[in-house]
Amino acid sequence: MNQAHLWWAIICVALISFTFKATGPAVLGDRQLPAAARGVIALLAPVLLAGLLVVDVAGPRWTGLDGPLLIGLATVAVVRLARAPMLLAILAGTVVTALIRLLWG
Amino acid sequence: MDGTDRIPPQQAEDPTTPAEATAHATVQGAAGASRRQGFVAGVKVGTGLAAAAFVLAVTFGAFARSEGWGVLAPIVCSLVVFSGSAQFALATALAGGGGVPTAIAAAALINGRFVPMGVAVAKDLRGGRFRRALEGQAVVDGSWVAAHLGGGRFDRYKLFGATAVQWPAWVAGTALGVVVAPPESLVESLGLDVVFPAFFLLLLMDELRGSRAARTAAALGACLAAALVIWVPAGLALLGASAAALLGLRKGLVPRDTKEAGGS
Numbered sequence: 555m556n557q558a559h560l561w562w563a564i565i566c567v568a569l570i571s572f573t574f575k576a577t578g579p580a581v582l583g584d585r586q587l588p589a590a591a592r593g594v595i596a597l598l599a600p601v602l603l604a605g606l607l608v609v610d611v612a613g614p615r616w617t618g619l620d621g622p623l624l625i626g627l628a629t630v631a632v633v634r635l636a637r638a639p640m641l642l643a644i645l646a647g648t649v650v651t652a653l654i655r656l657l658w659g
Numbered sequence: 660m661d662g663t664d665r666i667p668p669q670q671a672e673d674p675t676t677p678a679e680a681t682a683h684a685t686v687q688g689a690a691g692a693s694r695r696q697g698f699v700a701g702v703k704v705g706t707g708l709a710a711a712a713f714v715l716a717v718t719f720g721a722f723a724r725s726e727g728w729g730v731l732a733p734i735v736c737s738l739v740v741f742s743g744s745a746q747f748a749l750a751t752a753l754a755g756g757g758g759v760p761t762a763i764a765a766a767a768l769i770n771g772r773f774v775p776m777g778v779a780v781a782k783d784l785r786g787g788r789f790r791r792a793l794e795g796q797a798v799v800d801g802s803w804v805a806a807h808l809g810g811g812r813f814d815r816y817k818l819f820g821a822t823a824v825q826w827p828a829w830v831a832g833t834a835l836g837v838v839v840a841p842p843e844s845l846v847e848s849l850g851l852d853v854v855f856p857a858f859f860l861l862l863l864m865d866e867l868r869g870s871r872a873a874r875t876a877a878a879l880g881a882c883l884a885a886a887l888v889i890w891v892p893a894g895l896a897l898l899g900a901s902a903a904a905l906l907g908l909r910k911g912l913v914p915r916d917t918k919e920a921g922g923s
Contacts, residue, residue, distance in 0.1 A: 578777025
């Protein structure tokens, strides 16, 4: 990892995040974005979260698929759907994943 | 709710008679108590979120250290970026060989949701442009949701309180992850590698709840990412998947007046 590139990346992401959070309150205020822009922005978060999830679970060229991890994630979803707090859902998924790996070696 | 900010102008002016002074003091006292209540309520909600953030931050610190970030960079990153999804996107894209511009773009796209979230909360922030910009930095996913009063209004002090406990927890967790740097085998044995994707899964579930447009776009984005990751690095796959958000250009798919804050 090139440390200079890494620091530039961190600085850029920090400035971009600051700007994104500041833009609405400082510039737009009560004004609304155009409807088309709002429509696209409204879908960015779910699209990117879905993409991140797939990329992280599948790994490069689908080489990272892991059975216990998938079962752990399913557990997280089921526990959350049962209206459990976020932390409890993650804890349940972690425990299930660890137990499966312990039992399966 | 911030009582001071709701005081009608005539009541906020300087009192001129003893009776008015008493009434003014009463209003000011109630406003102060309301502010404290809002902040304390935010701290209470934020404590649970902070615990989850702490665990997630440990995995981020360990992951970043294992990817050659060193000791200081991950901690500074958590201090100045303070966004789990963006930081993991940055680290994942860099680890995937997508290059620095791609990694920055992936993290920026992930944090693009803060624009509409900031717009939504803008009416309830106070002060001039600079102060409002600073107050807007308190917007993070959990705090934004916790502070939402309904009808597009937000409890400003609850937002501050919820973020005030999450930020130090996020930085401390990162520091612990970097310093302890648990080996990957230990992280896997304890099942801690599920925390990062689980975090995204839970945020995604919240996003998809009650929005057909979000479900359609997320499904398309997931398919695009699944296909692209076969041929290109993770960062590029993420950028390609973001094209699914263009579905939002279709009239009628996204309710313009109810989804303007971008979910979360």
